[in-house]
Amino acid sequence: AEFVxxxxxxxxGKMPEGEKMRQCKQEEEQQQKEEKREGLIEFYSxxxxxxxxxxxxxxxxxxxxLVCSKKNKMKTAFWSVLFFLTFGLMYxxxxxxxxxxxxxxxxxxxxxNSDRLTFPAVTLCTLNPYRYSAIRKQLDKLDQITxxxxxxxxxxxxxxxxxxxxxxxxxxxxxxxxxxxxxxHPLRRQKRDNLVDLPENSPSVDKNDWKIGFVLCNEDxxxxxxxxxxGVDAVREWYSFHYINILAQVPDAKDLDESDFENFxxxxxxxxxxxxxxxYTHFHHPLYGNCYTFNDNSSSVWTSSLPGINxxxxxxxxxxxxxxxPLLSTVTGARVMVHDQNEPAFxxxxxxxxxxxxxxxxxxxxxxxxxxxxxxSDCTEDGSDVPVQNLYSSRYTEQVCIRSCFQLNMxxxxxxxxxxxxxxxxxxYCDYTKHKAWGYCYYxxxxxxxxxxxxxxxxxRKPCKMTEYQLSAGYSRWPxxxxxxxxxxxxxxxxxxxxxxxxxxxxxVNIFFEEWNYKTNGESPAFxxxxxxxxxxxxxxLWFGSSxxxxxxxxxxxxxxxxxxxxxxxxxxxxxxKLSPPGPPPNSQDNAAFQDEAPAPSAPHRFTVEAVVxxxxxxxxxxxxxxxxxxxxxxx
Numbered sequence: 001a002e003f004v005x006x007x008x009x010x011x012x013g014k015m016p017e018g019e020k021m022r023q024c025k026q027e028e029e030q031q032q033k034e035e036k037r038e039g040l041i042e043f044y045s046x047x048x049x050x051x052x053x054x055x056x057x058x059x060x061x062x063x064x065x066l067v068c069s070k071k072n073k074m075k076t077a078f079w080s081v082l083f084f085l086t087f088g089l090m091y092x093x094x095x096x097x098x099x100x101x102x103x104x105x106x107x108x109x110x111x112x113n114s115d116r117l118t119f120p121a122v123t124l125c126t127l128n129p130y131r132y133s134a135i136r137k138q139l140d141k142l143d144q145i146t147x148x149x150x151x152x153x154x155x156x157x158x159x160x161x162x163x164x165x166x167x168x169x170x171x172x173x174x175x176x177x178x179x180x181x182x183x184x185h186p187l188r189r190q191k192r193d194n195l196v197d198l199p200e201n202s203p204s205v206d207k208n209d210w211k212i213g214f215v216l217c218n219e220d221x222x223x224x225x226x227x228x229x230x231g232v233d234a235v236r237e238w239y240s241f242h243y244i245n246i247l248a249q250v251p252d253a254k255d256l257d258e259s260d261f262e263n264f265x266x267x268x269x270x271x272x273x274x275x276x277x278x279x280y281t282h283f284h285h286p287l288y289g290n291c292y293t294f295n296d297n298s299s300s301v302w303t304s305s306l307p308g309i310n311x312x313x314x315x316x317x318x319x320x321x322x323x324x325x326p327l328l329s330t331v332t333g334a335r336v337m338v339h340d341q342n343e344p345a346f347x348x349x350x351x352x353x354x355x356x357x358x359x360x361x362x363x364x365x366x367x368x369x370x371x372x373x374x375x376x377s378d379c380t381e382d383g384s385d386v387p388v389q390n391l392y393s394s395r396y397t398e399q400v401c402i403r404s405c406f407q408l409n410m411x412x413x414x415x416x417x418x419x420x421x422x423x424x425x426x427x428x429y430c431d432y433t434k435h436k437a438w439g440y441c442y443y444x445x446x447x448x449x450x451x452x453x454x455x456x457x458x459x460x461r462k463p464c465k466m467t468e469y470q471l472s473a474g475y476s477r478w479p480x481x482x483x484x485x486x487x488x489x490x491x492x493x494x495x496x497x498x499x500x501x502x503x504x505x506x507x508x509v510n511i512f513f514e515e516w517n518y519k520t521n522g523e524s525p526a527f528x529x530x531x532x533x534x535x536x537x538x539x540x541x542l543w544f545g546s547s548x549x550x551x552x553x554x555x556x557x558x559x560x561x562x563x564x565x566x567x568x569x570x571x572x573x574x575x576x577x578k579l580s581p582p583g584p585p586p587n588s589q590d591n592a593a594f595q596d597e598a599p600a601p602s603a604p605h606r607f608t609v610e611a612v613v614x615x616x617x618x619x620x621x622x623x624x625x626x627x628x629x630x631x632x633x634x635x636x
Contacts, residue, residue, distance in 0.1 A: 050560055058553050061545045062086070090543040097535050104376045105526040112517050117366060119270075119302035120469055121295050122313055122511055123345035125288035125335040126264055127353065129243075129325045138246045139325065142182070146239060146327060149187050153212070154231070185432075185439065187214050187238045214238050218437035226443055232330070239327040240287070241439060244419045247286060248429035260290060266491055266506065267316035268294075270302055286420060287328060288335055288347050297341040304513050309361060312512025316491070319356035320505040332356055336509060338364060340467045342395050349399060352473075359478030359508040365470040366518035371462070376525065379464040388459050391422040401460035406445075409454050414441035478508045 044050040055067045065079040147158045189212055212234035213227030228234035261282070268275035279302075280294045294313060295302045304311055319333050337351035345351070354360050371379045380386055383396025390396060391404040407421040416430035416438055417423050430438040448454055479487040491506065540546060 044560065044564060047561070047564060050557070050564060054553070054557050058557075059546055059550045060553065086543050090539055093539045093543075094536060097532060097539070101527045101532045106372055106376055106523040107526045109520075109522040109524055111520040111522065113520055114517050117304045117513055117516070117518060118341075119295055119304050119313070119513075120338050120364070120366075121293055121297070121341050121343070121345075123291055123293045123337045123339065123347070123351070124265075124315065124317065124509070125285055125291040125347055125351070127319075127329055127331060127333055127335050128289040129287060129328045135246050135250060138249075139243070142239070142242055142246065143327070145182050146235070150235070153187065153189055182242055185214050185216060185238075185241070187212065187234065214241075216437075216440040216443060218440045222440070224440050224443050236327065236330070243325075243328060244286065245430075245432050248419050248431040249433065261292065264290065264318050265292065265315060266318060266494070267314070269314045270294075271304070271311055285347060289329075291345070291347070293345060295341070301341065307513040307515050309510050309512050312510060314511075315509045317354070317507055317509065318505065319354075319507050334507060334509070336360075336362070336511075338362070338469050338471060338511065340469075343397055344392050344394050344400065346399055346403075354507050354509055355475070356505065356507045357477065359476050359510070361474045361476075361510040361512075363472050363474075363512060363514035365514055367468050367470055368518065368520045369466050369468070370520065370522045371464045372523045372525070373464045376523065377464075378461050380461045381464050383463070386459060386461060388456070389424075391424055393422075396463055397466070398460050398462055402456050405454065405456035405459060406449050409449070409456075410442065410445060413445055414438050418442065472514070 044053065052067050055063045058064075062079065062083050066076065066083060150156045150158050212231045213225060214234075215223050215225055217223040226237070228237065261277075261280070268279075270279070275294070280292045281296050283291050283293070285291050302313075317334050331353060333356050334354045335347055335351045336354055337345050337347055339345055339350065371377050373379050373381060380396065383390060383401065386396070386401055388401050388405045389408060390400060391407055392400045394400060403421050407417055408424065410416070410418050410421075410430075411424055411427045414430065414435065416435045417427045419429045423429060428434075430442065432438060445454075449456060452458065488505075537548075540551070544550065
């Protein structure tokens with residue numbers, strides 16, 4: 001290699017000493033300014049530098065003690081443990097706050113409102129299952145069979161009213177069919193322990209050791225023993241079972257719609273005004289007979305402006321039982337229930353009986369409940385999100401859902417519908433002339449329903465908004481002993497009905513609001529986002545005495561930590577690449593220059609590399625060069 005010194009690359013001139021010093025000082029100051037100049041984004045060279053800067057400049061209390069006492073290792077260790085222990089306690093409190101927030105607690109708000117009150121719907125039933133003409137003959141035959149059954153079991157001869165037992169050939173065939181099915185499900189006396197049938201004509205056996213019941217079997221002779229410790233309950237249940245089958249055989253339910261309003265409601269007044277037929281609707285209940293619902297939203301809804309007995313509903317009802325079914329109804333009086341409009345009257349659940357010869361005054365207090373839905377509770381707004389079809393022509397209630405759920409399971413499992421509940425589309429009511437084993441299926445399903453095996457109580461949720469009426473009743477004798485003569489005389493003249501049992505013949509019912517105010521129970525979120533942020537700020541200030549800006553400093557520390565981690569990782573990757581042996585770089589300019597003069601593979605070629613070295617000027621070479629110096633160089 002040849003080394004050639006190119007003198008033309010260095011031009012030196014003479015400069016005064018002061019000028020040189022001033023120029024050097026300016027260069028040093030410029031360099032210092034560039035070093036002190038802060039960039040738009042600045043990263044630290046190490047984790048230690050980042051941590052020291054944060055502890056020295058943060059507004060979080062106690063952080064500076066981690067670096068200012070670094071020469072004392074004991075203090076540094078103490079403050080480090082105390083600092084991180086405080087952090088742990090603070091985040092433990094944060095966890096408690098978050099757990100409480102995501103449990104969605106609610107506050108109960110109690111409000112008292114004063115306004116004109118909408119009068120509720122009132123349903124009144126006769127407590128007298130009626131012998132409808134469509135099923136009269138079959139009921140008479142069932143009474144005869146029951147009379148013989150009681151005579152065989154208890155030696156009791158039940159007296160029956162004199163009736164015309166003559167019937168046509170069709171009715172006789174129907175009676176024989178009824179006798180056949182009753183004999184398939186007879187009422188028997190059974191052993192308490194092992195349910196063994198009692199041999200007939202066994203008067204020596206103590207009757208207290210036996211239960212009364214009946215057996216229901218399916219097609220596979222798998223039987224269900226329905227036994228009762230009370231003979232009264234057993235007879236009523238057994239009679240009701242056959243009574244339901246008789247009702248289910250009626251082809252048209254309108255044949256059972258025999259209203260007898262005038263002979264049941266003697267007087268009706270609301271707000272001192274007489275009621276008319278537009279104020280009530282009629283329906284038939286299998287066990288409670290004819291029922292009448294007042295103010296059921298079919299016409300104009302009643303409103304009550306003032307509380308008190310004179311501003312409510314007043315009824316005089318007949319309670320004397322005529323042409324009744326004694327094996328179904330064992331009480332005398334009437335049954336009344338107060339419920340909201342557009343809700344069915346479940347007389348078994350919310351009703352109570354009115355005693356004959358008594359004036360019953362029922363005072364009401366309205367109470368509304370509004371629940372929060374969504375994450376705060378599992379209530380439903382209108383039942384559309386409940387996986388149970390509503391079989392009632394009313395709005396959603398929990399009882400509507402539960403009964404609909406049972407009826408749908410009944411149709412699915414037993415192939416027919418229970419007579420007490422609405423009929424689903426495409427189904428028919430259970431009747432042992434068509435569905436011989438429906439009784440076995442029903443009682444087995446009922447046991448599963450009560451044990452919640454069907455899941456109806458889990459599926460049916462409470463409504464988010466509901467109205468309830470708190471009732472309290474007072475009783476007094478009506479009419480009084482001194483006024484009963486003229487009262488009964490006026491009633492008999494007005495209604496043209498001769499009351500045979502005066503004291504047990506009528507009853508009076510008053511239903512009214514006790515006060516003008518009504519209570520609203522509402523729910524509101526107890527832990528909102530604002531409350532959560534406030535509680536978190538309180539905990540942060542308690543443990544570190546800092547503010548929101550301190551939180552931002554901590555967030556900046558985390559971001560810087562992540563950035564430094566990426567930078568160090570990138571440097572490590574670059575260093576690993578430099579240590580690995582490099583391959584021939586493709587498409588490089590040097591290789592292209594060599595390839596222009598590349599010889600053929602068979603004839604290797606020698607080449608000479610000239611290295612041009614240019615020396616940097618020293619401070620002495622910066623002096624002005626005179627002609628003598630140039631001449632000397634040229635001479636050389």
